[in-house]
Amino acid sequence: MKSLLQKSLKPLTIFASIVFALSIPSYFLLVDWIWLTELDENNELIVQRIENEFNDQQISDEKLEESIQFWNEIQSVGRIGPTLKPLQKDSVYTIRRQNPYLEKKSIDRFRGLITNIEINNKNFTVTIETNVEESEETMAYIAVVTLLFFLIMVVGFWILNRRLSAKLWKPFRSTLSKLKTFNLNSQTPIEFERSNTLEFEELNEALRKLIAHNISVYRTQKEFTENASHELQTPLAIIKNKLDLLLQKETVTDRQYQIIEEINRALTRSTRINKNLLLLAKIENHQFDDNETINISQLTQKCLEQFKEHANNKNIIIQPDIEPNIIIEGNKTLIEILLNNLVLNAIRHNLQNGTITIVLNKKELGIANSGNTALSSSAIFKRFAKVSNDSAGSGLGLAIIKQICNRHNWTINYQFMDNTQFFSIRL
Secondary structure, X not given: OOOHHHHHHHHHHHHHHHHHHHHHHHHHHHHHHHHHHHHHHHHHHHHHHHHHHHHHHOOOHHHHHHHHXXXXXXXXXXXXXXXXXXXXXXXXXXXXXXXXXXXXXOEEEEEEEEEEEEEXXXXXXXXXXXXOOHHHHHHHHHHHHHHHHHHHHHHHHHHHHHHHHHHHOHHHHHHHHHHHOOXXXXXXXXXXXXXXXXXXXXXXXXHHHHHHHHHHHHHHHHXXXXXXXXXXXXXXXXXXXXXXXXXXXOOOOHHHHHHHHHHHHHHHHHHHHHHHHHHHHHHHOOOOOOOEEEEHHHHHHHHHHHOHHHHHHOOOEEEEEEOOOOEEEEOHHHHHHHHHHHHHHHHHOOOOOOEEEEEEOOOEEEEEEEOOOOOOOOOOOOOOOOOOOOOOOOOOHHHHHHHHHHHOOOEEEEEEEOOEEEEEEEO
């Protein structure tokens, strides 16, 4: 994934490269045109000078013929010749041929002019050629300099863009950083930094309203959950008590007994769900904020003793690897609930004759149990999520574990490997 700066810089660099590539032939054509125009003017001046010099000598025709012959001999390509029919129009041409002034083989470009002159009232044609090879060399120098400035421009633009972006996007990055650390459970609105950029200030204002609305809705929902769970406790307890009395004192048929037992099991599960919901609401409402020094090694051993008989019912072997006297700071009630839920989960999702391994050290609490299938890793810590085919649980045990870890700033991870389920908590 690329940053916004990289995405904007890449098309700009491509565009600058295209402009640079197009500028090279443009420079070449422009410089060549300037050179040829200047050489045409230069050739015309040379022809004018030749005509003037011969006429200024005021020599006889015989002497003129000797002078022209001598001039033709000392010129490599230039030539003056008599003509009875002057040209209707000057001829301008460009030719490539061997440079006569160089011994080595060198094909150069020449700009030529064939025009009329008049000496001693006689018509002549004169041919003048000038080397224009320098225009290509000039073009090469211009291309090199242009490339140098292009590189300077791209590098300078990249550096300038980075510095400007860092300054311009600072309010946005501050907003993003605060959003990343925002926790709805804390129910604390975010105080965004004021910005003099209109778009960022509008964004912050929209986020303030959105967060305030979400906090209000979240608080209302939690209050409803807590109140509903609290109010349901009493009627559930009364119903369960009445059912127990009915079974103990009244004469019921087998069919009636079976129906009452089914109602009792459903009621027991409802009571457990209600208690867990109430517990979650209390954790999220920070009603377990008090901490104390806890010997988690002793708590873990005590938890294993409590669930020993439960494990024996499935003939599960528990293998503890617990370092003694591991001391942590936390809420004792919540940590007991966490240990109980972890061990109960390991027993519930275990195999008959399976194993449970518990590892505790200063850095980590890990619990592994044998199993055939992996739990749904995407929904494992969500409330009432279907993570396995086991319907005995309330669907809130792992959600409670996650909330307790969040409460203590611990990290919990789940893995399934080699028919073994692993839960590890980084203390």
